[in-house]
Amino acid sequence: MSESERLLLAILAIALYSLLCLLSWFNHLRKSRQQNGQVISDEGVILVAYASQTGTAEALARQSAAQLEGTKPYQILPLNQVNEAVLANTRQALFVVSTYGEGEPPDNGAAFARHFLTDTISQDLSHLQFSVMALGDKLYQQFCGFGHQLYQGLSQLGATPVTAPLESCANEGHRAQELISKWQILSGLHTDKVADKVNAPLIPEFCFEPWQLTERVWLNSGSPGAPAYLIGLTSMANSLNWQAGDIAELKFTGGAIRHYSIASLPESGVIELIVRQHQFADGSLGLGSGWLTHAAALNDKVELRIKANPAFHSTNTDTPAIFIGSGTGLAGLRGHILQRVQSQASQNWLIFGERDPQKDDFLQAETANWVSQGVKVSKAFSRDADNPQYVQDIMLQQADKLKNWLQQGAVIYVCGNRKGMAHGVDNALQQILSEQQYEQLIIQQRYRRDIY
Template sequence: MSYATGDLLIVWASQSGNAQQLAEQLQQQLSRAGKSADCLALDQLSSSLLQKSTQIIFIVSTFGEGEAPEHARLFLKNVSNNCHLQHLNIQVLGLGDRRYPDFCKFAEQLQARLIAQGAKLSLPLITVDNMQAEDLAHWQQHMAEYFAINTSQPTPYQPAWFNATLLERQHLNPYSNSPGLYKLRFQTAHCDWQAGDTVRVHPLNDSAFSSREYSIASSATSGYLELIVRLSYDAKQTPGQCSGWLCETLSLNDSIAFSLCDKPNFHAVEQDKPAIFIGAGSGLAGLRAHLAERPQLSQNWLILGERCPRTDRLLPEELYQWQRSQHLTYLDYAFSRDTNTPRYVQDYLDEQHQRLLSWLEQGAIIYVCGRLQGMGRGVQETLTQLLGEEQMQSLQQQGRYRTDLY
């Protein structure tokens, strides 16, 4: 794909789809005002395009421990140190969550790197906490004034909310010493998500509280919205504000509001190819939605991590039925506190190195869902050791390494 040079570029880096949606919304606002702008993902912004452009607005998210979105992780590494940007004016909008210590760190790193190579700031860095409407309205006002568009009524980003009713709540590990995992089933008329998408919810249905994001654990074709939620506790053993409400307080037949988050970087691709699904704990949610939509007779390998083999086998009847029907070609459990053979999900990749290589040679897609710290990092490090950095980068660039990490 080629882009016009010399005109305005709007460049996004998105983990949950919010940055992309804001970028496309801004492009539409500019277009209505008769101003031309191209919109592209950060991983599509080459050094040569950087050197040809004169003005770029960056809209980038940060997730996990100050991480760049998956598709943008190699950008700073790939930008040449010899790329001189004295001609370039930039503006950076950072999306993040102040509950985490590295709030908008990737936005800060991106801006610092471009300035170090000569770029000039048109506006100071603006940050948005958890897609708060006030923060977004502040940025929209800056855009309206800078470009002389919609100066009277800047339109803040407003996610669409829909209602769902709690039908069932199942405790998946009632005898475990691990924190509780619960599968929640909701009924809703809005079954229009794709496998890999997430939903946001405000604790207690109160927008005064910051929203939380959960992976959808069901296919839209099922007619139900299902979640797998870990009941979290703070240092004083107080249940998490949102997980405690969902897992303990919310009553059956209560209605709550969700907003759908599009996750294109974790959507399914090439369904005719083999797929390797890797996750731990509540990460089963995003993998389960994908598995439910995989074609018949497809090759599917699930590696699932938890703690204890006696008490932490999640949804065993469903998974073993998939295995018996050969919907799951391989089902490997990794129990970190197994007294006989403790192991993590990445240990299976090492043990089944030849199977891994064989599946990748057949074009397999890897899907990883769960915690970034520990599992997510461990899987990526192990794959890099087994495959080499060059092949790992190739998988990412081809869209064959797809993650939903939090």
């Protein structure tokens, strides 16, 4: 071999080696970005996105993705984190979404919905094939309403549905493996993997157990509004498995179920609720609230189970927390405040609203005690003769302080009435913050709601 041939061979060997290094580096980069949940540019990666309030759709999304393990690369994201770049670089996607309010998205899908389904977006998604698993409940008029909106919105942007939305009803029990198999077969992703327990509940649910009514305190004697009570329930099975933010599901006559935000911590040994008595025009009382506030005698039994409510659990106690609620909404906030006071978390702000300052100042002694422990408490009374106002008015008056707390990373918890209070609070927030700050608050899951 001549000198020049040897040189050429050496150059070729170095070039080949460099190419191999480059390929391996690209592969490493792809894997590490995938691990960080940051893949935005790998077209072979399947996107599994979820929008979920109480965790069922999220659990179904994770179970669907887990069955791709070892066969296809995937990334899982809450729907609010799916942006233009993610969509532009995805060829195949599964959206697992539930519905809240009246046909509305869960909070961790609301920013996506506002941006992609209501704004005039011109993004072309003709490269995207997608499926929607829509979770809902046939008891609601707009069954799986948000799943259908999402399906239509993505189709309008040019994406191709693999199938009509795969609907699933909570009241009939979500059959997870059945949905996953349908999705896999229809989108050509069928694997032999099946979940460990076929059709086991997506989120382990506590069973209904007997509890006894052990406390009933009228919170607003003489109020112009309907009576509200602090209700105490004691487990007959010594069950104390809940955390601040969770919901109690109570089963009444005929198997009818009603939800109530839990207002106490397990350490107290009692589930406390704040229940408004629902009165019909003919004077008769609502099924659940009537039993709790009037019909039941002390020590009467009721079937109860805890429903975890992860979207309303507490986050880091190092950051400030702002609690906003009116009326019975104080229930869902109380557990969080008790916990933060107990753990000496600083910077807690409660903004509470009701009607009459003399009659409706729920748990007045307790909220005064919170003040003495450093909690900032602001109250708004809509029938205060001198200063009638709502919680959203306080937010607007103290907008600078609110912004300041949010800049320090505060998390906002909103609990109570959806139509009147929560919409007012949401409007106030949108007035106080820039569009970008408001969207960030949602995307960072620092705007948590338990509203009904």
